[in-house]
Amino acid sequence: MRAFILSRLIQLVVTMFMVSLVVFFMVRLRGDPILVMAPPNFDAEQIAKLRAAWGFDKPLGEQYITFLTKAVRGDFGKSFQANRPAMELVIERLGYTYLLAAAAAAIGVTIAIPLGIVSALKRNSLIDLVSTALASLGTAMPSFWLGLMLIIIFSVHLRMLPAFGALEPRALIMPAVTLGVGMAARLSRLTRSAMLEVLSQDYVRTARSKGLAQKAVVLRHALRNALIPIVTVFGLQLGWLLGGSVVVESVFSWPGLGRQMIDSINVRDIAMVQAGLFFFALSFILINYAIDVIYILIDPRIRFD
Amino acid sequence: MTADIASLPPRRNALLRALGTMLHSPVGATGTFIVAVVVLLALFGPQVSPQDPIKGNLRARFEEPGYSDASGYYSLGSDQLGRDILSRIIAGSRVSVLVGVVSVLISGTIGVLYGLVSGFVGGRLDSLMMRIVDGLLAVPFIILVVAISGVVGAGLGTLILILGLTGWVTYARVIRGEVLKVREQDYVIAAYALGQRRLVVMLRHILPNVISSAIVLAAVQVGVTVLAESSLSFLGLGVKPPTVTWGLMLSDGRQYINSAWWMTTFPGIAITVTVLGVVFLGDWLRDFLDPNVRGRG
Numbered sequence: 381m382r383a384f385i386l387s388r389l390i391q392l393v394v395t396m397f398m399v400s401l402v403v404f405f406m407v408r409l410r411g412d413p414i415l416v417m418a419p420p421n422f423d424a425e426q427i428a429k430l431r432a433a434w435g436f437d438k439p440l441g442e443q444y445i446t447f448l449t450k451a452v453r454g455d456f457g458k459s460f461q462a463n464r465p466a467m468e469l470v471i472e473r474l475g476y477t478y479l480l481a482a483a484a485a486a487i488g489v490t491i492a493i494p495l496g497i498v499s500a501l502k503r504n505s506l507i508d509l510v511s512t513a514l515a516s517l518g519t520a521m522p523s524f525w526l527g528l529m530l531i532i533i534f535s536v537h538l539r540m541l542p543a544f545g546a547l548e549p550r551a552l553i554m555p556a557v558t559l560g561v562g563m564a565a566r567l568s569r570l571t572r573s574a575m576l577e578v579l580s581q582d583y584v585r586t587a588r589s590k591g592l593a594q595k596a597v598v599l600r601h602a603l604r605n606a607l608i609p610i611v612t613v614f615g616l617q618l619g620w621l622l623g624g625s626v627v628v629e630s631v632f633s634w635p636g637l638g639r640q641m642i643d644s645i646n647v648r649d650i651a652m653v654q655a656g657l658f659f660f661a662l663s664f665i666l667i668n669y670a671i672d673v674i675y676i677l678i679d680p681r682i683r684f685d
Numbered sequence: 686m687t688a689d690i691a692s693l694p695p696r697r698n699a700l701l702r703a704l705g706t707m708l709h710s711p712v713g714a715t716g717t718f719i720v721a722v723v724v725l726l727a728l729f730g731p732q733v734s735p736q737d738p739i740k741g742n743l744r745a746r747f748e749e750p751g752y753s754d755a756s757g758y759y760s761l762g763s764d765q766l767g768r769d770i771l772s773r774i775i776a777g778s779r780v781s782v783l784v785g786v787v788s789v790l791i792s793g794t795i796g797v798l799y800g801l802v803s804g805f806v807g808g809r810l811d812s813l814m815m816r817i818v819d820g821l822l823a824v825p826f827i828i829l830v831v832a833i834s835g836v837v838g839a840g841l842g843t844l845i846l847i848l849g850l851t852g853w854v855t856y857a858r859v860i861r862g863e864v865l866k867v868r869e870q871d872y873v874i875a876a877y878a879l880g881q882r883r884l885v886v887m888l889r890h891i892l893p894n895v896i897s898s899a900i901v902l903a904a905v906q907v908g909v910t911v912l913a914e915s916s917l918s919f920l921g922l923g924v925k926p927p928t929v930t931w932g933l934m935l936s937d938g939r940q941y942i943n944s945a946w947w948m949t950t951f952p953g954i955a956i957t958v959t960v961l962g963v964v965f966l967g968d969w970l971r972d973f974l975d976p977n978v979r980g981r982g
Contacts, residue, residue: 391819398820402829409836416836520960522912524919525953528939532946543942623825627916631939641828642920645835653832661823 388672392665399661403654404447412436416648456655461647466655470637474659476546477636480629481621483556488563488617493610495564496571497598500579511568518565523624527558527631544633555632559624563617570613574606581605607678615671619664706973713969719962727782730775738776738929741766747945762947764937770947774955776929781959784845784914785907791849793903796856801895803857804864805887815861821854830913834922841924844917848910859902863895870894897974904967908960915956931956 407413414431422430431437434457435446450456456466499508534554535543542551578584579602587601626638633639637656644652707713726733736757745754745767752759761770803814821829833847867873868891876890917923918932919939926933931952938948 394816395819395823398816399823402820402824406829406832407836409833516961516964517957520908520964521957522915522919522935522953522960524916525935525949525956528935528942528949529953531942532949536943536946619825623827626828626831627920630920638828641831642922645832645922648835653835657824657828657832660825660828664825665823 384676385673388669392669395665396662399658399665400448400451401444403657403661404444406657407650407654413650417650451658456658457651459644459649459652459655461644461649461652466649466651469640469652470655470659473635473637473640474663476634477622477625477629477638478663480552480555480559480625480634480636481618483552484559484563484621485614485618487556487560488567489614491560491564492567493571496568497575497603499568499572500575501598503576508572511572515565515569518561521562523558523562524627524631526561527554527628530554530558531631546635551632551634555628555634558631559621559628562624563621566617567610567613571606571610574609575602578602578606604678608675611671611674611678615667618667622660622663703973707969710969710972712965713973716962716965716967716969719958720966723778723959723962724782726775726778730779734772734775735760736769736772738768738772739927741768743767747941750947761951762945764934764945764948765941770934770951773929773934774931774952777931777934777952777955778959780841780924780928780930781911781914781956783841784848785911785963788845788849788852788910789903789906791846792852792906793856793899794853795850796853797860797892797896797899799853799857800860800862801864801887801892804861805868805883805891811861815858818854818857821851822858826851826909827913827916830917831920831922834917839917839922839925841928844914844923848913852906852910855906856899856902859898860895863898864891867891867894901967901971901974904963904970908963908967911956911960911963 407416410416412431414427414434414436417434418427418430435443438446454467456470458464459466459469462469495511499511502508531543531554534541541554542548543554545551583605584597584602587597592601622638625634625636626641628634629636629639630642637659641653641656641660643649644656707717736759742756742763743766745752745756745759745763746765748759748763748767750760750762750770752762757769759769759771761774763769764773799814803811830847830851833851834844837843837847873886873890876886881890914923915930915932915935918930919936921936923932924930934952935949938945938950938952941948
């Protein structure tokens with residue numbers, strides 16, 4: 381088990397290295413990043429100064445090594461918009477994004493798991509059909525549009541919830557629901573199919589023939605075994621939540637890293653964009669790492685591999 | 686051996702069978718119907734559009750659905766410049782179809798070839814190629830696309846390219862997995878035994894057997910791409926006016942969300958129904974192309 385965790389840790393470092401390449405080359409897609417950064421009214425001399433200040437006049441390899449050694453120490457340069465270290469700002473904003481993602485994930489799981497189980501137990505019943513229809517709708521709907529619809533209903537017409545900001549705890553409700561619905565849709569489908577597969581297994585029949593109560597059969601024998609694919613998709617969906625936060629945070633003016641990224645991109649604040657991308661990726665990779673470790677906890681068989 | 690198999694069932698039968706199963710599957714039929722309508726609107730929009738989608742009418746601004754005046758009937762209402770929402774939705778279908786189809790063709794081609802080579806060659810090259818995929822997949826798709834559009838700049842052509850050149854990663858991983866399964870099959874070993882060259886084995890014996898997964902994935906990706914385009918245009922990082930897109934319509938609607946609910950409601954329904962159609966079609970395709978499910982009805 382220790383070897384497994386260690387090998388995954390090495391893989392994690394390698395992936396982060398690849399991410400650093402992606403982040404490094406992305407801002408250089410148009411060749412000279414100065415063309416992206418410099419305000420249109422800069423003259424040649426000012427551009428040259430800016431270029432030297434950022435080290436863009438050095439050879440590419442040297443630039444990358446400087447970027448990497450600084451990034452490892454958490455130094456992504458200064459955000460020129462906020463005139464503060466980009467890293468500081470990212471960490472400040474990341475808290476809001478994590479809060480939103482956690483609330484959305486909680487909503488997603490609370491809806492998806494019970495709905496998936498009931499759909500599997502009562503296959504082709506009315507409740508199964510309705511939840512299938514809702515799940516299809518939930519996947520096809522653009523999350524930001526759902527957010528706008530919620531604003532029309534709950535802010536404009538009913539005046540129950542604030543349409544934007546994060547000034548009061550109630551402000552979390554609509555963004556979290558908006559993000560959580562997509563996750564609930566995907567996860568409930570998966571829970572249903574995973575449960576259907578497990579329910580037809582011999583050990584479930586044995587549990588039933590022993591005369592165990594339905595609740596014990598479903599929760600202890602079936603659900604535990606259906607958990608592995610559910611946890612996998614849950615992990616992937618968390619990554620999807622991080623991505624979705626970019627759009628949903630913009631709809632609700634939620635002060636998270638996603639909205640900050642859009643702002644920084646619009647003013648071409650390169651240090652912020654790089655730091656933000658890096659931390660989105662790091663969060664995603666750490667989530668997947670945690671999922672791998674959770675596998676070991678829920679499936680004793682993996683331990684002996 | 687391949688010649689025998691190829692000469693067995695005529696293609697026409699496959700097509701007829703596809704149509705037959707489609708008629709028996711309500712999901713497949715609905716999906717096909719929706720996709721067909723959207724594609725037809727994209728192609729013949731200007732002919733069926735009730736009004737000009739770009740020209741405004743300042744005397745008919747913010748009119749509710751069902752309003753009509755001398756210049757025409759606004760079945761779904763009008764926007765801040767007095768443009769007919771229905772006509773704009775019809776015009777917007779063109780961008781969605783174009784972006785969906787072209788960028789999926791680009792990403793599908795790259796991804797299938799990448800996955801094919803990675804899985805087939807194996808060894809060190811495979812590990813290296815997959816680490817690159819890991820690195821790209823580690824940044825959530827929409828964030829990557831948002832950042833690239835910010836750096837490269839917006840516009841329809843650029844957007845199609847960006848979505849096409851970033852979306853291939855998913856195919857690469859899926860196709861590689863399929864190739865790993867297929868390359869151990871007896872018929873592949875037989876092809877080697879018959880003295881076929883590696884390239885021929887890869888293209889003639891392995892590619893045809895993994896392509897159905899790519900087709901199913903492509904259907905899913907069309908939906909993902911349509912959603913991504915609308916998100917980007919909504920955020921102001923995608924297509925720019927005067928091109929009409931559903932995402933831009935939603936971005937307009939958001940500004941007048943307090944008074945004109947129809948400006949946000951209808952373009953969103955258009956996106957949802959379109960993506961739903963694509964998803965249904967993809968579900969049906971998956972069942973149809975999967976020999977294990979086929980025939981069970």
